[in-house]
Amino acid sequence: MSVxxxxxxxxxxxxxxxxxxxxxxxxxxxxxxxxxxxxxxGRNNQGRxxxxxxxxxxxxxxxxxDFKRDKHGVAAEVLSIEYDPNRSAFIALxxxxxxxxxxxxxxxxxxxxxxxVSGEDSSPIxxxxxxxxxxxxxxxxxxxxxxxxxxxxxxxxxxxxxxLMAREGKFATIKLPSGETRMxxxxxxxxxxxxxxxxxxxxxxxxAGRKRxxxxxxxxxxxxxxxVDHPMGGGEGKASGGHPRSRKGIPAKGFRTRSKTKESNxxxxxxxxx
Numbered sequence: 184m185s186v187x188x189x190x191x192x193x194x195x196x197x198x199x200x201x202x203x204x205x206x207x208x209x210x211x212x213x214x215x216x217x218x219x220x221x222x223x224x225g226r227n228n229q230g231r232x233x234x235x236x237x238x239x240x241x242x243x244x245x246x247x248x249d250f251k252r253d254k255h256g257v258a259a260e261v262l263s264i265e266y267d268p269n270r271s272a273f274i275a276l277x278x279x280x281x282x283x284x285x286x287x288x289x290x291x292x293x294x295x296x297x298x299x300v301s302g303e304d305s306s307p308i309x310x311x312x313x314x315x316x317x318x319x320x321x322x323x324x325x326x327x328x329x330x331x332x333x334x335x336x337x338x339x340x341x342x343x344x345x346x347l348m349a350r351e352g353k354f355a356t357i358k359l360p361s362g363e364t365r366m367x368x369x370x371x372x373x374x375x376x377x378x379x380x381x382x383x384x385x386x387x388x389x390x391a392g393r394k395r396x397x398x399x400x401x402x403x404x405x406x407x408x409x410x411v412d413h414p415m416g417g418g419e420g421k422a423s424g425g426h427p428r429s430r431k432g433i434p435a436k437g438f439r440t441r442s443k444t445k446e447s448n449x450x451x452x453x454x455x456x457x
Contacts, residue, residue, distance in 0.1 A: 309375055318373065321347065
C-alpha cells in the first residue's frame with residue numbers, strides 16, 4: 184500500500200494526497216452481499232434536522248460484512264480485496280468450502296487465494312478468527328468482540344489493532360488503540376493481524392468538494408455564531424478568550440464526562456492516553 188502526491192495542475196490538486204489502492208484486486212462488488220442505504224440528510228422521521236452538517240454525497244450501497252465470523256471450522260479462500268465506501272478499511276470477499284460467500288474486514292497482508300478459518304482449532308495466522316483464550320499472549324489482534332457472539336466492535340477501522348497482554352480466570356487483558364487497557368471476556372472472538380489500509384491517515388482531501396462527495400456539509404465555527412446558538416457566539420468584533428465548550432455548555436479539551444458509576448468502569452484497568 185502506498186500514497187501518491189498529485190502534481191499541482193489545478194488549485195484543488197495542489198496539496199492532494201491520494202491512495203494508490205495497489206492492494207485492491209476487484210472493482211465491482213459481489214451483488215448478493217449488497218443492501219440499499221436509506222439517506223436521511225440528517226433529518227429524523229418528522230423531517231427535522233437532528234444531525235447538522237450531513238447530506239448529499241455520492242450514492243452508496245451497503246456491503247454486508249460478517250463481523251461474527253460464526254462459520255466455525257469451515258475453511259474459506261480469499262477471492263478478492265475490495266474498496267468499501269462505508270468504512271476506512273478494505274474488505275475481503277471469502278468463498279467457503281460449501282460455496283457460501285461472505286465479506287470480512289481485510290487484515291494487512293491478506294493475499295488472494297489464501298485460506299482463512301475461524302474457530303477454536305484454527306492457528307494464529309493473519310485473517311483467522313479465534314477465541315481470545317486460544318490466542319498466544321502478545322499477539323496483535325483486531326475486530327474484537329465485547330460480548331460473546333455479538334460480533335466485532337473494537338479495532339475495526341483502517342490500520343487499527345490491539346494487543347493481547349494477559350489472561351486471568353475468565354477475563355483477558357487487552358491494550359486498545361486509544362492506549363486504554365481493559366478486560367474482555369476470554370471466550371470473545373478476535374481476528375489475528377492489523378486492519379488493512381493503514382495509509383488512510385496520510386490522505387489529504389485537497390479541496391472542499393471532496394468532503395461534499397463524502398456527504399459532509401460545511402461546519403460553522405461556534406465563534407461565528409450568535410449567543411442564542413452557542414455559548415461561544417456573539418461579542419463585538421473578533422471575540423477572544425473564553426473556554427472552548429460544546430453547544431450545551433460542557434467544556435471541551437479534556438473535561439471528564441464519563442460517569443463514575445458506569446457499569447463497565449470495573450473492566451478498565453488504565454484509562455486512555457490523554
